[in-house]
Amino acid sequence: MGKVLEAAGVSKRFLGLQALKEVTLHLEEGEILAVIGPNGAGKSTLLNLLSGLIKPDQGRILFLGQDITHLPPEARTHLGLGRAFQIVQPFPELTVRENLLVGALFGKPGTSRKEGEAWVEEVLHLTGLQSRSEALAGDLTLLEDKRLELARALATRPKVLLLDEVMAGLRPKEAEEAVALVKRIRETGVSILFIEHVMPVVRTLADRVVVLDYGEVIAEGTYQEVAQDPRVREAYLGRRA
Ligand SMILES: Nc1ncnc2c1ncn2[C@@H]1O[C@H](COP(=O)(O)OP(=O)(O)OP(=O)(O)O)[C@@H](O)[C@H]1O
Ligand SMILES: [Mg+2]
Known part of the structure; x- marks a missing residue:
């Protein structure tokens, strides 16, 4: 270590x-x-x-x-070195999947579209956002917003x-889910x-x-x-x- x-x-x-x-x-x-x-x-x-x-x-x-x-x-x-913000900053007019692909492609230069898409699938799975992958980022609930902000940071493949x-702003039950994530x-x-x-x-x-x-x-x-x-x-x- x-x-x-x-x-x-x-x-x-x-x-x-x-x-x-x-x-x-x-x-x-x-x-x-x-x-x-x-x-x-x-x-x-x-x-x-x-x-x-x-x-x-x-x-x-x-x-x-x-x-x-x-x-x-x-x-x-x-x-x-990845970062997620308190004020979430996705592109509201793009879908969840598209937002993550932007992170995957721009976070690591040289990532092919195919590699990026495969990684986005993993991130969707890890963050529990698969069922919302085609939703517009602007249409998410607060908890989903927080998940997307974490997912966007993860999409850049941080160490x-x-x-x-x-x-911040999550109910106790939601905070528990975020802790697990x-x-x-x-x-x-x-x-x-x-x-x-x-x-x-x-x-x-x-x-x-x-x-x-x-x-x-x-x-x-x-x-x-x-x-x-x-x-x-x-x-x-x-x-x-
Ligand atoms: N850009 C800035 N210009 C001037 N003062 C600033 C700036 N950013 C932060 N400060 C001041 O620096 C101090 C530390 O602020 P900081 O935002 O780092 O605190 P924090 O621990 O994150 O507080 P909080 O728990 O309220 O978020 C505060 O007094 C704040 O007003
Ligand atoms: Mg602060």
Whole structure:
């Protein structure tokens, strides 16, 4: 087991605000890692740095040992770093299958149409979207939307998947299904880093949890370990007041 993704001392400032301060963390091969923290802690900023939407002021991002700090998002996707967004972004006028084919063909340059179509069938099967494959993406329910967003990320054949609050807005029963799906994705050999506010989801899904507060890592460990950490309790309680 090795590190597949690393942030080494990354800092990011927005005008007067230090959104991330010398954050160092890593994702192990085959691991499901949760990044949690109160509102404004810097979680989405971290994910944006990892996926290449923004650049750090300091520090480096390593993917499979390669320095990708200055690579744009598409190049990271091509290397196998996939991302699903909180706000789903499919093409609403294309069918589910067509959306996935776009991901399969553009996510890995050199993929033939035949290879792409075969992979899309597997992704449809894995994500439980077969019966909706001909539906327009714009006609899906919220739960189906979330599945499609995960499926679109998977279609690019990632080795590592970054998920930003993909359970947000789901009912408990639906979140359970989504948890099962993320576990199936991991079983296919994908390592996963996810941001999540829904604590039962973090508890059941994460092998390890990193807690951010005011842009800094304040705790790291199993869910049970961080849930008992006084700094973590204070961060959550203090912010709510
Ligand atoms: N593009 C930006 N310009 C200015 N400030 C920003 C920008 N993006 C984020 N911030 C600020 O940086 C801090 C961290 O924001 P971030 O979105 O990373 O937090 P978060 O942990 O994802 O919060 P939430 O749980 O609410 O999604 C916040 O104070 C936010 O207002
Ligand atoms: Mg956020």
